[in-house]
Amino acid sequence: xxxxxxxxxxxxxxxxxxxxxxxxxxxxxxxxxxxxxxxxxxxxxxxxxxxxxxxxxxxxxxxxxxxxxxxxxxxxxxxxxxxxxxxxxxxxxxxxxxxxxxxxxxxxxxxxxxxxxxxxxxxxxxxxxxxxxxxxxxxxxxxxxxxxxxxxxxxxxxxxxxxxxxxxxxxxxxxxxxxxxxxxxxxxxxxxxxxxxxxxxxxxxx
Amino acid sequence: xxxxxxxxxxxxxxxxxxxxxxxxxxxxxxxxxxxxxxxxxxxxxxxxxxxxxxxxxxxxxxxxxxxxxxxxxxxxxxxxx
Numbered sequence: 001x002x003x004x005x006x007x008x009x010x011x012x013x014x015x016x017x018x019x020x021x022x023x024x025x026x027x028x029x030x031x032x033x034x035x036x037x038x039x040x041x042x043x044x045x046x047x048x049x050x051x052x053x054x055x056x057x058x059x060x061x062x063x064x065x066x067x068x069x070x071x072x073x074x075x076x077x078x079x080x081x082x083x084x085x086x087x088x089x090x091x092x093x094x095x096x097x098x099x100x101x102x103x104x105x106x107x108x109x110x111x112x113x114x115x116x117x118x119x120x121x122x123x124x125x126x127x128x129x130x131x132x133x134x135x136x137x138x139x140x141x142x143x144x145x146x147x148x149x150x151x152x153x154x155x156x157x158x159x160x161x162x163x164x165x166x167x168x169x170x171x172x173x174x175x176x177x178x179x180x181x182x183x184x185x186x187x188x189x190x191x192x193x194x195x196x197x198x199x200x201x202x203x204x205x206x
Numbered sequence: 207x208x209x210x211x212x213x214x215x216x217x218x219x220x221x222x223x224x225x226x227x228x229x230x231x232x233x234x235x236x237x238x239x240x241x242x243x244x245x246x247x248x249x250x251x252x253x254x255x256x257x258x259x260x261x262x263x264x265x266x267x268x269x270x271x272x273x274x275x276x277x278x279x280x281x282x283x284x285x286x287x
Contacts, residue, residue, distance in 0.1 A: 021285060
């Protein structure tokens with residue numbers, strides 16, 4: 001009998017082995033998720049140095065509290081929750097004048113504001129190099145308010161379900177849904193500035 | 207009849223295919239007649255699609271080795287307990 005290689009090992013097995021003190025198993029879990037946690041941390045903190053700290057603290061805390069992880073949730077959802085908490089603590093430390101929370105009341109006016117409607121080119125992303133496109137996409141996300149940003153990153157980039165996102169961020173399902181809608185509409189508008197069909201003028205709507 | 211506002215309210219669930227057939231049909235007949243909502247639905251769908259293709263951020267080697275060193279120290283400390 002040959003054991004499956006670490007890279008293809010089942011996540012539950014890796015978690016179980018890590019709990020038994022298998023450092024290589026935990027190293028594999030780190031390898032699987034570090035890039036996503038690093039991206040999430042940068043989007044929430046908007047600061048490279050803080051994101052590096054958050055990455056490290058997240059995995060150290062996860063290792064330390066591994067016995068508290070309930071197998072019912074996905075491991076990734078669990079570490080996202082740790083990462084979001086660490087990232088918010090960084091933000092609070094930086095902005096000592098006001099507290100920061102993902103639960104903070106957000107503007108409850110129109111939940112669907114659309115200012116610009118313009119059709120896009122067929123493949124607008126081809127007008128840009130990969131690096132330029134990455135810059136456009138990142139800048140657009142950074143322009144979102146933090147509560148929208150983290151919901152969008154988890155739901156639409158990391159492709160967590162609505163329930164998993166709610167669980168990871170400690171939000172209700174309706175809150176995730178309304179923030180996601182706003183985030184998507186705001187990003188659509190930001191990207192429209194770059195991707196709209198040449199010659200189409202924006203026109204007012206609603 | 208659905209208004210544009212009703213349509214926008216359901217847009218996320220519409221794009222995620224998480225609506226019942228009845229409401230979905232109503233939304234589809236709305237965008238068939240409303241060019242603005244059609245454009246919004248199309249460009250929002252493409253926005254989501256573009257972001258889905260993004261790669262995770264690469265973790266720089268020095269950051270990764272600091273993380274691994276810190277973890278090793280933590281593991282060693284845990285074993286001593």
